[in-house]
Amino acid sequence: MEQNKYHYRARVVSVYDGDTCTVDIDLDLGVWLRGEKLRLSRIDAPEVRGEDRKQGLLARDYLRRLIDGREILLHTIKDKKGKYGRYLADIWLADDHGGWRNVNDLLVQEGYARYYRY
Template identity: 30%
Template sequence: MKTNPLISFSFILLILIIGGCSIVFKNHSSTKLSPDKSKITEGYVKRVIDGDTILVAFKNNREERVRMILIDTPETKHPHLGVEPFGPEASKYTKEKLYGKEVQLETDVQQRDKYGRLLAYIWVNGELYNEELINNGLARVAVFPPNTKYVRIFRSLQAIARKKKIGIWSIKDYVNDRGYNTDISFK
């Protein structure tokens, strides 16, 4: 008797879901992400401004401040907020991972923010760096429509980091929907 492979696969998937198994392993998304080639610009990271903002130099000698889409790291240079917990760690991590590296910038629907910065997902060596910051508890998901291409993936990864109490999630009540709560004790 022949069995339909689609029915077999569906049955196995149903068993996994009912059993509570996760399709996300080691804090990485289950599918290999790849950028939309039609929305890619290449350059190299000339300077790291903070955890979620970099200065990129392009081949035509143009430079742009680039703000990473869908993430928000704690502040390190804000005139009113000062240095927030895990801000220096996020900046240091971004500097170690991106400074001097060739990157691909993938834009979404809106290409610039109100400050004139280029908005982009950062790809380095075929990996989505924005995702890496979330995986390591150094950024929260910050949604500013219409730029939402990877929001579902990022939110699922954030839930894992939160559950594991990694980085920013290790401080009770520190992260909220609007950013970071600096009114609580961090000791």
């Protein structure tokens, strides 16, 4: 049971950029935390503003296609928040074979983000 302490089911409400999204988190027993902003942990994607705008929009659109409006599992990093008050999390998406894919790693593998150490 301890291994699931910081794992939650959630539904993605919106995707802001390639490493930030808003979710509704199922805390169980009919209790939901709505509109929570998440920062995908361990990765950094180009910003949607500034000189990297083109790459940032590509990363955002890719993440939207993957998770927007979908149910996910998230693993928060011991409920740690980043410098902008967003929970840091790994996002897991069900695949077609009954398994799970780590979305953070997938963004790096597909070239939309890079690994980043906080």
